[in-house]
Amino acid sequence: MWKASSLLFAVALAALTPGCAADAAPDDDVTDDDLVATFNQRGNIDLTRTTRVLLVGDSDQLGELPLHAATARARRYARLYPDQQIVLFITKDVTDRTVTATGSAIVRDEPFGDGILLSDLSRLSNDKLIQALDRFKRIASVDFFGHSSPFGVLLEASGDGRVLSASLPGNANILKDNFARDVAPYVTLNGCNGAVEAAPQLSKLWAVPVSGALTASNFQELKSDNHFYVNDDGYFPPTLTRPATNTVSFGAGEAPRCSGGACIRMKPQDAPYWGVWSNQDLGMQYGLGYYKFFCDFPDADKTCVKGMAASMYAFVGEKALDRTSSEADFKEVLADFFCTRSKDPAWFTQCKAGLENAVATNAAFSPMRTRNDYSLECDFQKCEQQFRCTKVNGVPQKKTCTWVAAGCPEGAAPNSAKCFVKNATKQTTTREYNAYLEGHRLLQGASAPAVSCFSSTLQRTVAGNTCVESRRDNKWYRCDAQGWLPTDGNAGCGQKFPL
Structure with missing residues (x-):
């Protein structure tokens, strides 16, 4: 009885922990199992097949939550792409027994050929992982779940080579040629602050859409009303309970058990980040409450928006999507993606209505519940605000990092008047929403509109590439398929309308 009670207590504690970088701690109970697995298959890997890769990284103090978030996504892939292969690479924090309980099959036969053994992957290191991934000829997606930092995702809780980023390992660029460009590939980093530097840089390196958080990421759990909430007391109506099965996320006739990991997902919090990397007095100051995509590469084929839409099909939401889904259903899931439910049902209703109004009228909008006026303003290459950390010998220091306004002078206090400036524009969410919709339409076979x-400002509709100086903030914007994008008033402009 004591052991059972202790286990329940440990899981409850894990539920309160966001997926952020944590200080490493030894764990005498961890075993180095060879944890490469396939989902809903026999445990065999075919390196030539189109493959969905899921990485379950540093799970220190998180229990089984990253694994369950990953396998819930794997279930979506199994539903969407029955002919594709789903492969999981899993931190040494997780045991064989835990993995098989999710419906995954451990890989026993050596699949990678000379130079890479399964035993090399019993502890995930960036160099061995990249070598293994390079053997796959057709990667359709890569999804990471676990602790992360502004500078990379964490594969393990401690040790050398545990950070995966655009520069670590030094040959991470070799994966660029492994993505299956005909299936709208993408990468998602499900952890804290993965879009600060890692997502934009990996997008540029691999020429695929990459998403990540611009604040902390929380674990959300399906409740008995068939909605997802942050799985912490006080964040959902107290009358709700945990269901036995998930009947909403995987399609008609499918109801996998929650105990097998089918009812957990990761999603950013709707407030700026406070944690191990943030300025200990100010926090990160700015944030954005959803996983933001970056697409920093030439994109004549609309790879960005198609990859974004394809990622939304795999989102563990309150309705199962696929390429044939109606636009109305797609918008319902987008609302679930951008807006976070709480114990007050009016908040989600208000957020959804504000989102739909912003898309219809181009009004300023952000789904951030806390510090809404300090939402980050980002396009598909970078954010307008600057990310700053104190550095020692060029190395960013924990408890020193924060976002500051674009015009913040070097050396100025982060919370001074020029550094902590409200965002009156708030067009990022509208652009992101429109990009998802455009991608969905294109994947359904529509021509680019x-x-x-x-x-x-002009009180009329204008054509693409028209540039207008806004009355709202005296800044220039260019009309694009994703909405109004910031510009200098020259680049890419056709007609120009100054104030």
Whole structure:
């Protein structure tokens, strides 16, 4: 009885922990199992097949939550792509027994050929992982779940080679040629602050859409009303309970058990980050409450928006999507993706209505519940605000990092008047929403539509590549398929309308 009680207590504690970088701690109970697995298959790997890769990284103090978030995503892939291969690479923090309980099959036969053994992957290191991934000829997606930092995802809780980023290992660029470009590939980093530096840099390195958080990431759990909530007391109505099965996320006739990991997902919090990397007095100051995509590469084929839409099909939401889904259903899941439910049902209703109004009218909008006026403003290459940390010998120091306004002078206090400036623009979410919709339409076979935007400054609709100096903030914006994008008033502009 004591052991059972202790286990329940440990899981409850894990539920309160966001997926952020944590200080490493030894664990005498961890065993180095050879944890490469396939989902819903026999435990065999075919390196030539189109493959969905899921990485379960540093899970220190998180229990089975990263694994369950990953295998819930794997179930979506199994539903969407029955002919594709789903492969999991899993931290040494997790045992064989835990993995097989999710419906995964441990790989026993050596699949990778000369130079890479399964035993090399019993502890995930960036160099061995990249070598293994390079053997796959057609990678359709890579999804990471676990602790992460602004500078990379963490594969293990401690040891050399535990950070995976655009520069670690030094040959991470070799994966660029392994993505299956005909299936709208993408990468998602499900952890804390993965979009600060890692997602934009990996997007540029691999020429695929990459998403990540710009704040902390929490674990959400399906409740008895068939909605997802942060799985912490006080964040959902107290009358709700945990269901035995998930009947909403995987399609008609499917109801996998929650005990097998089918009812957990990761999602950013709707408030700026406070944690191991943030300025200990100010926090990160700015944030954004959903996984933000970056697409820093030439994109004549609309790879970015197609990959974004494909990632939404795999989202563990309150409705199962696929390429044939109606636009109405797609929008319902987008609302679930951008807005976070709480114990007050009015908040989600308000957020969804604000989102839909912003898309229709181009009004300023952010789904952030805390510090809404300090939402980050980002396009698909970078954010307008600057990310700053105190560095020692060029190395960023923990408890020193924060976002500051674009015009913040070097050396100025982060919370001074020029450094902590409200964002009156708040167009990032509208652009992101429109990009998902455009991608869904294109994947359904629609032709790219003629681009137009409504200008509240001009009070009329203008054609794509028209540039307007906004009355709202005196800044220039260019009409694009994703909405109004910041510009200098020259680059890419056709017609120009200054104030």
